[in-house]
Amino acid sequence: MLQLHKIKPSRLSLKRLLFGGLGGSVGALGIIFAVSLYIVETLIRPKKQTVFDTYKFSPFELDLPAEEVLFLSSEGKHMVSGWYIPRPGATTTIVICPGYRSAKSDVLGISAHLWKVGHNILAFEYHGHGTEVGIPVTLGYSEIHDFLGAVAYAKERAPENRLGVVAYSMGAAVAIMGTARSSDVEALVADSPFASHSSVVDYNFRRVFRVPSAPVSWMADNLMGWRAGYHFYQVEPLRDIAKIAPRPILIIQGGKDSLVDPRDGPSLYAAAQEPKEFWYLPNADHCGAYFEDRSAYVKKVVNFFDLYLKNVPRLQLVDSLSQDEEEAMPAGSTEPPGEDLEEAG
Numbered sequence: 241m242l243q244l245h246k247i248k249p250s251r252l253s254l255k256r257l258l259f260g261g262l263g264g265s266v267g268a269l270g271i272i273f274a275v276s277l278y279i280v281e282t283l284i285r286p287k288k289q290t291v292f293d294t295y296k297f298s299p300f301e302l303d304l305p306a307e308e309v310l311f312l313s314s315e316g317k318h319m320v321s322g323w324y325i326p327r328p329g330a331t332t333t334i335v336i337c338p339g340y341r342s343a344k345s346d347v348l349g350i351s352a353h354l355w356k357v358g359h360n361i362l363a364f365e366y367h368g369h370g371t372e373v374g375i376p377v378t379l380g381y382s383e384i385h386d387f388l389g390a391v392a393y394a395k396e397r398a399p400e401n402r403l404g405v406v407a408y409s410m411g412a413a414v415a416i417m418g419t420a421r422s423s424d425v426e427a428l429v430a431d432s433p434f435a436s437h438s439s440v441v442d443y444n445f446r447r448v449f450r451v452p453s454a455p456v457s458w459m460a461d462n463l464m465g466w467r468a469g470y471h472f473y474q475v476e477p478l479r480d481i482a483k484i485a486p487r488p489i490l491i492i493q494g495g496k497d498s499l500v501d502p503r504d505g506p507s508l509y510a511a512a513q514e515p516k517e518f519w520y521l522p523n524a525d526h527c528g529a530y531f532e533d534r535s536a537y538v539k540k541v542v543n544f545f546d547l548y549l550k551n552v553p554r555l556q557l558v559d560s561l562s563q564d565e566e567e568a569m570p571a572g573s574t575e576p577p578g579e580d581l582e583e584a585g
Contacts, residue, residue, distance in 0.1 A: 276459035279441065284376040284468050286368050287341055296345040299323055302352045306361075313367065314388035321371065322364030322390065324397060325355050332549045333360040333394045333401045335425075337387060339409025339432075339527065340379065343370035350406060350530070353538045359545070360401060362394045366411065378468055379437055380414045380475040387411075387418040395424050402426050402549045406541060408527050409433070409500070413477045416508070419487070420480035426555065427548040428484065429541055431492040432527045435504035437475035443501040478511055485513030486555060488548045490540070494524030494532075517544070 299306035306323040313320055323344055334354050336347045344365040351363045366386050368377040377383075394403055404427040407415035412433035419425040434440040438457060445453040461472045481489070489512055493505025509518040519540060521529050530537040 272455050272459050276456050276463050279445070279456070279460045280463045280467050283379050283464075286374055286376055287371065289371070296343060297348055298345060299325065299348065302348060304348075304352060304355060309362075309393070311364075311393035312389055313385040314392065315385045317385070318367050318373075320364055320367055320386045320389055322362055322393075323351075324393075325351065325361040325363070326397075327355055327358055327360050330358055330360045330398070331401055332358070332404060332545065333362060333398050334404045334406060334545065335387075335390050335394050336361060336363040337390070337405065337407035337411035337415055338363075338365055338370065339411045340366075341369050341377075342408070342411070345370075347406075347408070350538070350541065354406070354542065354545070357542050359404075360394075360398055362390060362397075364390050366414070376468060378470065378475075379440070380410055380417070381437075381468070381470040383410070383414045384418050384421075387414050388422060391418065391422050391424050402554060404545050404549050405429065407431065407433070413475070416477035416484070416489075417475070417480045419489075420483040425487065427488050427545060429490045429492070429544060430508070431529060432494065432497060432500055433477055433491070433504065433508060434500045435476075435478040435507045437472040439501055439504055440499070441472070444499065447498070478507060481508055481512045486515070488515040488517070488544070490517040490519065490544050492519045492529050493521070494526060494528050495520065495522035496524060496528075497526045499526040515548075 304323075304325050306325045309322050309324045310319040311322065312318075321344065336344075336351050336354075338344060338346045342365065344363045347363050351361045355361045364386070365371070366377070366383045367373060368375060369383075391403065391405075394401075403424050405415050405419065405425050406429045408431045412430035415425075415428060416430055416433055419428050438461075441457055441460060442453045445456060457472075465471050491505050491509050491512070493502060495502050505518065505520065509516060519529070521532050524532045
């Protein structure tokens with residue numbers, strides 16, 4: 241029979257407790273650091289060319305009279321690749337911006353539809369996102385220079401034309417920030433934009449790990465400053481969107497967005513000033529509104545530009561603050577919207 245009275249309880253020394261707790265803390269910090277570094281390196285990793293990148297549609301398949309063009313980013317550090325599709329007699333030009341790691345071929349569908357109804361088209365891809373360039377990319381911080389370079393090129397090609405923009409995902413977030421800084425853009429369609437760099441990192445982290453992202457986001461933000469030279473707060477469309485008014489904006493958001501928090505669209509809409517429209521599709525995934533109903537999508541975008549570029553007089557605007565001045569400003573509020581999502585406009 242077991243003699244319980246002879247068993248002596250083990251005694252944990254203060255030294256063992258201290259080093260055990262320290263080891264656990266170091267282990268937790270190591271995990272946070274490793275996950276944060278993985279997030280940062282994934283975000284800024286340059287695109288690698290694959291065999292499938294050569295098997296994409298071009299303007300040839302759609303019988304579009306496109307010109308291969310290169311233009312300088314606004315900071316003059318690199319050339320940006322695009323297709324310019326002129327339309328005889330056009331009084332408007334639409335700049336079309338794909339998203340993160342997307343090529344200009346991905347926006348050929350909407351480009352063709354807008355060209356057919358009478359717009360010049362400039363479709364481009366952000367440097368390093370559509371084709372391999374071998375240098376790090378960012379999530380909107382450096383890409384804003386490509387957007388402003390595209391706007392300048394479009395105005396150079398047709399100085400008297402009124403300018404609109406259709407943009408997707410990260411491209412839409414960049415377009416919001418860029419439009420706030422350029423008076424040349426007179427109307428903007430933003431499909432599936434994120435409200436802030438922090439929100440898109442937080443949303444994707446929570447979807448994968450099912451836990452709050454605060455420690456990892458803080459670490460990733462600091463690592464981003466070290467690896468890419470910027471911080472999350474410097475990419476925040478939510479802070480800039482109100483400056484677009486009195487120019488119109490149409491925000492498109494899918495209720496089942498798997499990459500951007502579906503609450504970001506309503507947050508941006510609430511922060512925007514009139515005139516503004518919000519088109520919410522409850523069953524659409526990220527940038528999926530077009531595929532939910534192609535005819536309705538094209539009609540929505542075409543009617544938006546007909547109304548604001550062809551039927552409304554040109555506004556007299558002054559240029560917004562420079563990017564450096566904007567980055568010096570404190571970050572705005574990023575409180576989430578309510579749960580009820582409604583279609584407006």
